[in-house]
Amino acid sequence: MKIECSDLGKTYDGKAWAVRDVAIEIPSGSVFGLIGPNGAGKSTALRMVGTVMDPTAGSIRYDGQPRPSRSDPATGELRRRIGFLGDGNPLYKSMTPAEYLRFFGECFGMSNAELDAAIERTLVTFDLLPKADTQAGALSKGMRQRLLIARCLLHEPSLLILDEPADGLDPRGRSDLRKIIKQVSAAGVTVIISSHILRELDDLCDRVAILQKGRVVVAGDVSEILDGYDITRHTYQLRLLGGAEGTAKVFARHRALVEASNPTQGGVTLDIRLQTSGSASGSGEAMMADLLTDLCANGIRVVTVSQTSSRLEDVYDRLCDDHVN
Amino acid sequence: MTSPSTSQRWFTTLARGCRPFVSRLFRGARLRRLAATSAIVALLTVLVGAWLALGSGPMPQRSRVALTLEQAEHSRQRANHTVYSHTADEHRALVTSRKRLLAGEDEYYGRHRMRPLVEFGHARVHAAVHRASSCTEPLRGRLLAAAARVPQVDHDRRPTPAFTCSEASVAAIERLVDAQFAPQVQRYTSTLGPAGFAKFTGIIAAALLSGLMLLVAPLWGGTLIAQEVHDKTLQPLTGTALSARQLAVGMLAAPIVAVGVVAAPLVVLLLVTAAAAGSLIPALGALCLLAVGSLLAGLGAQIVGLSLGEKRTPGVVGIALLAVLGGALALGIGAASKCTEGTIGMVALLPHFGIGRLFTESFVPQHVLTLSEANRLDLSLVLAMAGFAFAAGLGVRVVTRWIGRTPTGLLTRAEALLGAATVSGLSMLALWEGPSRLAELTVLSTALIAVPLLALLMARVPGGETPPPLRVIPVVPLLRDLGLVAAAHVMLCLAVAQRGSVDDILGLATIHVIWGVMVAGLAAIRVAAAPCSLGARLLLAVALVAATIEVVGGFAMTHDNAGAGMALLPLARASAALGLLQLVGLFVVPTWLLHNLLGQGITLRRDD
Numbered sequence: 067m068k069i070e071c072s073d074l075g076k077t078y079d080g081k082a083w084a085v086r087d088v089a090i091e092i093p094s095g096s097v098f099g100l101i102g103p104n105g106a107g108k109s110t111a112l113r114m115v116g117t118v119m120d121p122t123a124g125s126i127r128y129d130g131q132p133r134p135s136r137s138d139p140a141t142g143e144l145r146r147r148i149g150f151l152g153d154g155n156p157l158y159k160s161m162t163p164a165e166y167l168r169f170f171g172e173c174f175g176m177s178n179a180e181l182d183a184a185i186e187r188t189l190v191t192f193d194l195l196p197k198a199d200t201q202a203g204a205l206s207k208g209m210r211q212r213l214l215i216a217r218c219l220l221h222e223p224s225l226l227i228l229d230e231p232a233d234g235l236d237p238r239g240r241s242d243l244r245k246i247i248k249q250v251s252a253a254g255v256t257v258i259i260s261s262h263i264l265r266e267l268d269d270l271c272d273r274v275a276i277l278q279k280g281r282v283v284v285a286g287d288v289s290e291i292l293d294g295y296d297i298t299r300h301t302y303q304l305r306l307l308g309g310a311e312g313t314a315k316v317f318a319r320h321r322a323l324v325e326a327s328n329p330t331q332g333g334v335t336l337d338i339r340l341q342t343s344g345s346a347s348g349s350g351e352a353m354m355a356d357l358l359t360d361l362c363a364n365g366i367r368v369v370t371v372s373q374t375s376s377r378l379e380d381v382y383d384r385l386c387d388d389h390v391n
Numbered sequence: 392m393t394s395p396s397t398s399q400r401w402f403t404t405l406a407r408g409c410r411p412f413v414s415r416l417f418r419g420a421r422l423r424r425l426a427a428t429s430a431i432v433a434l435l436t437v438l439v440g441a442w443l444a445l446g447s448g449p450m451p452q453r454s455r456v457a458l459t460l461e462q463a464e465h466s467r468q469r470a471n472h473t474v475y476s477h478t479a480d481e482h483r484a485l486v487t488s489r490k491r492l493l494a495g496e497d498e499y500y501g502r503h504r505m506r507p508l509v510e511f512g513h514a515r516v517h518a519a520v521h522r523a524s525s526c527t528e529p530l531r532g533r534l535l536a537a538a539a540r541v542p543q544v545d546h547d548r549r550p551t552p553a554f555t556c557s558e559a560s561v562a563a564i565e566r567l568v569d570a571q572f573a574p575q576v577q578r579y580t581s582t583l584g585p586a587g588f589a590k591f592t593g594i595i596a597a598a599l600l601s602g603l604m605l606l607v608a609p610l611w612g613g614t615l616i617a618q619e620v621h622d623k624t625l626q627p628l629t630g631t632a633l634s635a636r637q638l639a640v641g642m643l644a645a646p647i648v649a650v651g652v653v654a655a656p657l658v659v660l661l662l663v664t665a666a667a668a669g670s671l672i673p674a675l676g677a678l679c680l681l682a683v684g685s686l687l688a689g690l691g692a693q694i695v696g697l698s699l700g701e702k703r704t705p706g707v708v709g710i711a712l713l714a715v716l717g718g719a720l721a722l723g724i725g726a727a728s729k730c731t732e733g734t735i736g737m738v739a740l741l742p743h744f745g746i747g748r749l750f751t752e753s754f755v756p757q758h759v760l761t762l763s764e765a766n767r768l769d770l771s772l773v774l775a776m777a778g779f780a781f782a783a784g785l786g787v788r789v790v791t792r793w794i795g796r797t798p799t800g801l802l803t804r805a806e807a808l809l810g811a812a813t814v815s816g817l818s819m820l821a822l823w824e825g826p827s828r829l830a831e832l833t834v835l836s837t838a839l840i841a842v843p844l845l846a847l848l849m850a851r852v853p854g855g856e857t858p859p860p861l862r863v864i865p866v867v868p869l870l871r872d873l874g875l876v877a878a879a880h881v882m883l884c885l886a887v888a889q890r891g892s893v894d895d896i897l898g899l900a901t902i903h904v905i906w907g908v909m910v911a912g913l914a915a916i917r918v919a920a921a922p923c924s925l926g927a928r929l930l931l932a933v934a935l936v937a938a939t940i941e942v943v944g945g946f947a948m949t950h951d952n953a954g955a956g957m958a959l960l961p962l963a964r965a966s967a968a969l970g971l972l973q974l975v976g977l978f979v980v981p982t983w984l985l986h987n988l989l990g991q992g993i994t995l996r997r998d999d
Contacts, residue, residue, distance in 0.1 A: 152630065174631055
C-alpha cells in the first residue's frame with residue numbers, strides 16, 4: 067500500500083501543534099522508519115496514518131484514495147488493510163495466543179474458515195505454535211511482542227504500522243523482530259516503524275523521516291539522505307594485538323580522537339572518532355582506509371575494524387537537537 | 392440480486408460488533424458451562440417452585456402466607472374449625488387431646504390448641520343467632536334449632552365473627568353444634584394446587600430473571616469494560632475494523648447474551664406460568680421493560696467502568712457497581728411489595744419499579760386497581776419505557792464517543808437538552824399524585840433530576856483525546872443551558888402543580904436557588920474537565936454541599952412566605968458558623984472553582 071501524507075497536522079487546542087506540515091510519501095512494499103526523540107510527534111503521526119486519530123489539517127492517501135474520517139463506515143474497510151501496533155503492549159493475560167488471535171481476527175471481520183487457516187499459519191510463522199495453549203500472561207516479553215505483531219498481521223494487511231515495537235526487548239528479541247519485519251517486507255507489505263533508537267532501524271529501512279517538534283526535518287531514501295548530508299563524524303572500533311604504543315602519532319596525523327581504550331587479552335580495543343573534512347576525498351571511509359594503511363605501515367597489528375556508529379545516527383545527531391517537545 | 396435493506400445492514404453491523412465479544416465470553420468450555428448452569432437453574436426453579444407451592448414445611452407455608460396465596464394458619468383453623476398438625480407426634484397428641492376434650496378433660500394441648508377454637512365456635516354460633524333475623528325461613532328455623540342445642544348462648548355477648556346467612560353457613564353452624572364444638576384434627580397441607588405451583592414457579596423465574604438481567608449482566612459488562620480500560624486493552628480494539636459504536640454495542644451485548652443463555656429457560660418458564668395464571672400480557676410487558684432496563688443498567692455500568700477503570704481496579708469498580716445495582720434491585724423489589732394505587736408514579740423513577748410491579752401484577756396481584764388507575768398505570772409504564780429507551784439511546788452515544796475519544800464532548804447540545812427534557816418529564820410523571828404545592832413539587836422533582844442533569848452537563852464538556860491542559864471549555868454556554876433547563880423545569884412544575892404560582896419561587900430565594908444550581912454546575916464541569924487531586928475532590932465535595940444548602944435553603948424560603956426570603960444569609964440566623972458556611976458556599980467556593988479550572992491550564996470560552 068502506498069501512503070502519501072501532505073501537510074498533515076494535529077493540534078488539540080488550536081494553538082500548539084503536535085504534528086505539523088508533515089509531507090511524506092511511502093512507496094508500496096517499502097520499510098519506512100519514523101525517527102525522533104520522545105514527544106516528537108511520532109505516535110500522533112502513526113495514529114493518524116493508522117486511522118485511529120483524525121488529523122486537524124492535511125490529508126493522507128492510501129493507494130491514492132483519501133482517508134475517510136473515523137465516523138465514516140469506509141474506515142472499517144480501510145482498517146482491514148492496516149495492521150496497527152500502538153505504543154504500550156497490552157494483552158489479555160487470561161487468553162491463549164490462539165484465542166487472542168481469534169478474537170482480533172473476528173474484530174477484523176474474518177470468517178471462521180479464514181480464521182482457522184490464518185491462526186495456524188500465523189502461529190507457525192511467529193514460532194508460537196508450542197505456546198498456542200499457554201495463557202498470554204505466562205509468556206516471556208519477547209513472545210508477547212511476537213504475539214502482538216502476529217495479531218497485526220493475522221488479517222494479512224498491506225500496511226503494517228509499528229510504534230516503538232522494540233521497547234523493552236532483549237537483544238535476542240530485537241534480532242527476532244528485525245527478522246520478522248524483513249520477512250513481512252519481503253511479502254510486499256508496507257511497513258512503517260517508529261523508534262528513538264536508530265540502531266534498531268539500521269539496514270532495515272528503505273526510507274526514513276526524522277521528526278523534530280512535530281515537523282519533518284528530513285525525509286527520503288536512506289542512501290539519498292546520507293549522500294545529501296555532510297557527515298563529519300565517524301566512530302570505529304579497532305582491536306590491536308600487543309599494545310597501543312605508536313598509535314598516537316598515526317591518529318594525530320589522521321585527525322582521529324581516541325574516545326575509549328579497553329585492554330583485552332593480548333591486546334587493546336580502541337574506540338576512535340574521525341574528524342572528516344566534508345570533501346569527497348575526506349569522507350569517513352576513505353580516511354579510515356588511509357588510517358589503517360598508516361597503522362599497518364607503522365607495524366601496528368590490527369586484528370579487527372568495525373564501524374560502531376550507524377551512518378543514520380550520524381545524520382540524526384547532526385540534524386536534531388534531541389529536545390523533547 | 393437486491394441490495395440489503397437498511398435494517399439488514401444495521402443488524403449485520405450489530406452482529407459484526409457483537410461477534411468477537413460474544414465468542415470471547417464463550418471461548419473454551421465456557422458456553423458448555425453456561426448451558427449447564429442454565430439447565431440447573433431452570434430445574435431448581437421448578438423444584439423450588441413445587442416445594443414452595445406444595446410443601447408443608449414452615450418456610451413454604453410462610454412464603455405462601457407472605458404472598459397472600461394462602462390464609463394464615465390461625466385464620467384457616469377458624470374458618471375450617473380444624474386444628475392442623477405439622478408432625479406425626481403432634482398429630483397423635485392432638486387426636487388424643489380431642490378425645491379428652493369431648494370427655495370433658497382438660498390438659499395442655501386441649502387448653503392451648505383446642506380451647507381457643509371451641510370458644511371461637513361458640514362466638515360463631517352467638518353471632519349467627521344475633522343475625523338470625525337476616526335469615527329467611529327455613530334457614531332461620533334451622534339456625535335457632537341448632538342454637539337451642541347449645542347449653543349456654545350468651546345473648547349479651549358482642550358478636551365478633553362475621554356471619555352471612557346462607558345454606559352453607561347455616562350447615563356449618565349445625566356441624567359445629569353436632570360436633571359439640573370439638574375441632575377436627577388434620578395434618579397440615581398446602582391449599583395450593585397446580586395453579587399455585589405455576590404462580591410460584593413464575594415468581595421465582597421472575598426474581599431470577601430480574602437479578603440476572605438487572606444485576607449480573609450490567610455488573611459483568613461494567614467490570615469487563617473497567618478491566619479493558621485498566622489494562623489498556625481497549626486502545627488496540629479501536630484500531631480494528633470495528634467502529635467505536637460496534638465496540639460499545641459489542642461490549643454491552645456480550646454479557647447480556649452470556650447471561651441470556653442462563654436466562655432463556657427462565658423466560659420460557661415465566662411465559663408458560665404467566666399464561667397458566669392468565670396474566671400473559673403483564674408478563675410480556677415486564678419482559679419488554681426488563682430488556683430496556685437491562686440495557687440502561689448495562690450502559691450505566693459501562694459508563695462507570697469507563698470513568699473509574701483507569702484509576703481503580705476492576706474489583707473496586709465491581710464492588711461499587713454491585714452496591715449501586717444491588718441497591719436499585721432491592722428498591723424495585725421493595726416497591727413491588729407495596730403495590731398500591733399511590734405508588735403508580737414510581738414506575739417512572741427506575742425500570743426496576745415497573746418490572747417489579749408488572750411481575751407482581753402477573754402472579755400475586757395485591758390491589759385491584761380501578762379502571763382509571765389501571766389506565767394511568769399503563770400510560771405511565773409506556774411513557775416511562777419510552778423515556779428509559781431514549782436514555783439508553785443517549786447512553787449508547789456516550790459510550791461510543793467515550794471509546795472513540797471524541798474531543799467535542801460525549802453529547803451534543805441538542806442531545807443533552809432532549810435528555811434533560813426526558814428526565815424532567817419522568818420526574819413529573821413520578822410525582823403526578825405527589826405534592827400539590829408548587830414549591831414542594833419543585834423541590835422534590837429538582838432533587839430527583841439533579842444528578843441526571845449534572846451528568847448530562849458533564850457529558851457536554853469537551854475531552855476525549857485532547858489532553859486536559861489543552862481543553863477549551865465553553866463554561867458560560869454550559870451554565871447558561873443549565874439555567875435554561877432549570878427554568879423550563881420550574882415552568883413544567885407550575886403547569887403540573889395544583890396550587891401556587893411562579894411568584895412562590897421568585898424573590899431573593901430565586902437568587903439562592905440559581906446560585907446553588909450554578910455552583911453545582913460549575914463543580915460538575917470541573918470534575919469533567921480535568922483530573923482532580925485529593926484536595927480538589929474535598930473542595931468539590933464542599934462545593935456540592937454548599938450548592939445543596941443554597942438550593943434547599945432557597946426552596947425553604949419559598950415555603951416561608953412571611954419575609955424570611957428577605958435574608959441574604961438565612962443560615963446565619965441559626966448560628967454564625969452556619970452563616971459562615973453559607974458565605975463560603977456563596978462566594979469562596981465558586982471563585983475557587985473558576986480559579987482551579989484556570990489553574991489546570993484550561994481555556995474558558997464564552998461562546999459555543
